[in-house]
Amino acid sequence: MQTLSRLFRFFEAVLFPPLCLVCRAHLKTEERSRWLCGNCAIPFDFPIGFFCPFCRRRSPVIPSCHPETRFAGIAPWKYENKRIRELIHLLKYEGVKTAAIPLGEALQSYFLRSAARGGILFSNFIVIPIPLHPRKLRKRGFNQSLLLAHPLRSSMMPILQDALVRIRATSSQTALESREARARNIYGSFAVKSPEAVCGKNILLVDDVLTSGATMREAARVLKKAGAQRIIALTAARTS
Numbered sequence: 001m002q003t004l005s006r007l008f009r010f011f012e013a014v015l016f017p018p019l020c021l022v023c024r025a026h027l028k029t030e031e032r033s034r035w036l037c038g039n040c041a042i043p044f045d046f047p048i049g050f051f052c053p054f055c056r057r058r059s060p061v062i063p064s065c066h067p068e069t070r071f072a073g074i075a076p077w078k079y080e081n082k083r084i085r086e087l088i089h090l091l092k093y094e095g096v097k098t099a100a101i102p103l104g105e106a107l108q109s110y111f112l113r114s115a116a117r118g119g120i121l122f123s124n125f126i127v128i129p130i131p132l133h134p135r136k137l138r139k140r141g142f143n144q145s146l147l148l149a150h151p152l153r154s155s156m157m158p159i160l161q162d163a164l165v166r167i168r169a170t171s172s173q174t175a176l177e178s179r180e181a182r183a184r185n186i187y188g189s190f191a192v193k194s195p196e197a198v199c200g201k202n203i204l205l206v207d208d209v210l211t212s213g214a215t216m217r218e219a220a221r222v223l224k225k226a227g228a229q230r231i232i233a234l235t236a237a238r239t240s
């Protein structure tokens with residue numbers, strides 16, 4: 001059976017050699033696991049560490065300037081980074097699930113290094129991907145945040161998929177300009193389905209892009225209300 005599946009993988013690799021997600025070049029063996037060629041590999045834009053989602057001040061440790069924002073941000077790339085934009089676009093709008101692999105793995109490495117630098121211990125942590133409304137999930141077929149969160153899962157940090165749910169469909173945040181409009185649009189759209197699973201826990205919230213921070217703020221608000229302790233918002237990219 002094993003020989004058969006090895007044989008199958010061999011022919012699969014010959015017939016459909018994996019191509020770089022960005023430039024479609026053939027990948028060398030050592031590049032295949034990250035789905036990007038050497039030219040398209042993405043270095044981190046930011047030095048290791050956290051930022052305040054309110055004033056965007058950077059800090060190697062969790063910023064204490066605006067504790068009322070309820071969470072600390074962490075993101076390895078600027079959204080202006082053309083390659084990051086391309087990968088996120090492939091993932092969200094073209095259904096290329098493999099685009100989550102290089103992003104998710106880099107997210108994991110960036111997060112672990114930032115957490116170590118900031119003295120974060122992993123006791124009592126759970127990973128919660130920002131959920132999609134069921135209608136949107138049906139349309140896209142997958143939750144991109146869950147795919148991005150996958151590499152972060154460990155025995156010390158399990159992923160809880162259904163603890164936080166979307167109870168109201170919202171219009172796209174990207175279509176809205178102001179911070180206030182985005183906050184109004186998202187208010188009341190999340191609910192904690194299983195408060196006992198989040199009460200007393202530290203939470204790593206995962207999403208693709210942090211723009212105004214309204215989505216994360218609203219998710220953090222309901223999670224705090226359910227008794228969550230420390231909340232860290234991890235996104236692949238941030239806009240400022």
Ligand SMILES: [Zn+2]
Pocket residue numbers: 020021022023024025036037038039040041
């Ligand atoms: Zn390439």
Ligand SMILES: [Zn+2]
Pocket residue numbers: 052053054055056057063065066
């Ligand atoms: Zn601040």
